[in-house]
Amino acid sequence: MSERDTVLLSGNEAVALGAYEAGVKVAAAYPGTPSTEILENLASYPGVYCEWSSNEKVALDGAIGAAYAGRRALAAMKHVGLNVAADSLFYAVYTGLGGGGLVVAVADDPGMHSSQNEQDSRQYARFARVPMLEPSDSAEARQYVKVAFELSERFDTPVLLRLTTRTSHSRSPVAVASAPAGVAGRGRPAVADPLPVPDPHARSAAAALAELAADPGKYVMVPGNARLRHPIVEERMAAVADWAETSGLCRTEPGDLKVGVVTAGVAYHYAREILPSASFLKLGMVWPLPRRAIADFASRVARVLVVEELDPFLEEALRLMGIEVEGKRYFPLVGELDPAAVRRGMAAAGLVAPAPSPCPPPTLPARPPVLCPGCGHRPIFYALRRLGTVVFGDIGCYTLGALPPLAALHTCGCMGGGLGNLQGALKALEFDASDVQAEDGTFRGRPVAVLGDSTFFHAGLPALANLAYNQGGGLVVILDNHTTAMTGHQDHPGTGRTLMAKTAPALDPEAIARALGVEQVATVDAYDLDAFLRTAREFLASRRPAVIVARRPCALKTRRRQRAPLVVAEACNGCGICLRLGCPPLLRDGEKVRVDPDLCTGCGVCVAVCPRRALTTEGGEG
Amino acid sequence: MPELDFILAGVGGQGIILAGDVLAEVGLRTGHDVKKSEVHGMAQRGGVVTSHVRWGKIVRSPLIEPGTAHFVLGFEALEAARAAHYLGDGGVAVVNRYRLPPPSVTAGQAAYPGDDEVEALITGRGATVAWVEAKTRASALGHPALAGVYLLGYLSATPVLAGSVPRDVWLAALERLVPETHRELNRRAFVEGRENAAG
Ligand SMILES: Cc1ncc(C[n+]2csc(CCOP(=O)(O)OP(=O)(O)O)c2C)c(N)n1
Secondary structure (H helix, E strand, O other): OEEEEEEEEEHHHHHHHHHOOOOOOEEEOOOOOOHHHHHHOOOOOOEEEEEEEOOHHHHHHHHHHHHOOOOOOOEEEEEEHHHHHHHHHHHHHOOOOOOOOOEEEEEEEEOOOOOOOOOHHHHHHHHHOOOOOOOHHHHHHHHHHHHHHHHHHOOOOOEEEEEEEEEEEEEEEEEEEEOOOOOOOOOOOOOOOOOOOOOOOOOOOOHHHHHHHHOHHOOOOOOHHHHHHHHHHHHHHHHHHHHHHHOOOOOOOOOEEEEEEEEEHHHHHHHHHHHHOOEEEEEEEOOOHHHHHHHHHHHHHHHHEOOOOOOHHHHHHHHHHOOEEEEOOOOOOOOOHHHHHHHHHHHHHHOOOOOOOOOOOOOOOOOOOOOOOOOHHHHHHHHHHHOOEEEEEOOOOOHHHOOOOOOOEEOOOOOHHHHHHHHHHHHHHOOOOOEEEEEEHHOOOEEEEEHHHHHHHHHHHHHHHHHHHHHOOOOOEEEEOOOEEEOOOOOOOOOOOOOOEEEOOOOOHHHHHHOOOOEEEEEEEEOOHHHHHHHHHHHHHHHEEEEEEEOOOOHHHHHHOOOOOEEEEOOOOOOOHHHOOOOOOOEOOOOOOOOOOOOOOOHHHHHHOOOOOEOOOOOOOO | OOEEEEEEEEEEOOHHHHHHHHHEEEEOOHHOOEEEEEEEOOOOHHEEEEEEEEEOOOOOOOOOOOOOEEEEOOOOOOHHHHHHHHHHEEEEEEEEEOOOOOHHHHHHOOOOHHHHHHHHHHHHOOOOEEEOOOHHHHHHHHHHHHHHHHHHHHHOOOHHHHHHOOHHHHHHHHHHHHHHHHHHHHHHHHHHHHHHOOO
């Protein structure tokens, strides 16, 4: 097929294109920046089943199941998602897939543009014994997915495809047979009139499963069987390392022999731009390493420099091979690389001149993200602040409740973490000599937990079962905006819709909480501050496990203004209590408060907090 | 064809991604290698959005090195100032005359920089600044979000680009990337911006 057109694809869109072209049949993911668009985009191609799974482990187990059934399967997740799915990755390495290819796309976030930590997923490749490929741009992303499937099937192993925020979210040209008429990418196919691509396997899924059922020694990882599998895993990795030598994924670009740069991923482009004259060894496969090719390259250059993002992963591997290398001595271990950082490193290594004039970013007022006008999370945090509770939080838009003036979320660690924290903290409090809240009659200092609806389905269920079972006596608030807002509005088990735009049963958090053994369960409209406060006080006073579902569809998703913007009446004395909501349209204006009508959604939450009733919906229903 | 680096800077919801896509598409259509990269972690929640667009013979890095950009397209004054350090000597900043104070400013904890401070940051880099009434004109056309395309129109008529990229290439890229229902308005915004710069 000749490729006459060029389209600009993001790395994620290119992964989707490559997976479709490879004949992927089943793909599963849980959203997470910067990986989300892989599945969003793949779902736009015909002949591929795509789903938002309830979490990454479930997604990976699903992809493994499809591969067990002999089909090519893909799972996608962000770096921390692989922590959730790690258990599954490790068993799949032992069992292998039996013929169906399995690729796990994992997107790291150096610089933490939208993550709670920085992790270098290459460590998982070494840890779990999984081959890992790392593209440096969109054309490679598309190509490597296909190579990854071939590799997976040839060696009967899952294969990791490592992306980073920069490769996932940069657009670069990809040649296609024929460009689509409209916009490529963005949830649309990158090729015109795509037809379903057949899976390359002749065997039926039923036949593959019959083979699996006949081979318990390979698929039932009880100790006796697993002991026999482990040596196979180690031998397999040695064989893959041999294959890597001639795979074509490792490319030498000859240049000046004084410096040889070993690099991979987007760091390759930074290094080539800053030091164009050097010799390069660009690794497309970052684990296992083509040791002979590396040793050969190193022997031909006077000095070996490793340029890589995050951990000194290649650097340490080369050092263990006995190669003298320089790397993190010059290039940062922390944060995202960029041309400026690479130039600084190269300059420190004495290879280039420093930037002619340093260009530090100016110091200017920051612009942090804020909860949107009309967001249903805002009143809940305002109420929790009034109660003075200590709030174990979680990850989502609602984490913004930690920012002033609300400042009513006090922890955020990982998805689902807050509920477990609540249980432990409550148990620890029981050891205090006196119960402060019992004495002063308020709930000041009492711990509660909040989490979003998508987070609830992701990791909240087992933790809530634990709270009910062990009678932690805590209050859990589920902030139900009916979507996964943080990552761009994906569906989840509570929304009644699937990734493939089919209607589905909408699971009900209240019913689930009751079924898990929580006896006190209430639903409130998140805009109804008084109802929330009343219910929260009642539940906190009971000291038994309780769940409040605070419900309001995401304001960003409903978009259209619900009511006319609010107006400020004469009665306003500028006390500024409403400003404690931190709502963007509410602005101080001299002695009074002003409402920016362009931003106000008319939600009316501020009406309830104003002691003088000076904020009104005078305009009526809009 | 000139090799050019553009930074687009503004606030979530201002249409920066679309403008960057158009710019990248124009680069592709004029025979360049192109890379485009953006930072948009929580853009929809009112955070900063920065997009890097590079046209070249071979473009390596998807990110532009500070001190080397030819253009900064500022969708908002404070964000133009924040991106000013990307400009190289002789660069050009095309800035929407529009201020959107961040929360620290509305809360009275920080001061929004004056136009002169914004200009000083740009001219301090050896670059020039053009203030453009894009927000006002876009609102007059019916939607403030058209400001981005208006700015693109203005950009298209600045000396280097006016001489190297025909108007029709811009319009064709716009046509490809804008949904049909909004096409006519976007085209008008672009043409107005372009004529404003030329006239
Ligand atoms: C293990 C893991 N997977 C994915 C993410 C990315 N992520 C952060 S918050 C979030 C979901 C938020 O949805 P929800 O709980 O409904 O809250 P909302 O943003 O809608 O307020 C996701 C998917 C993550 N941080 N960790």
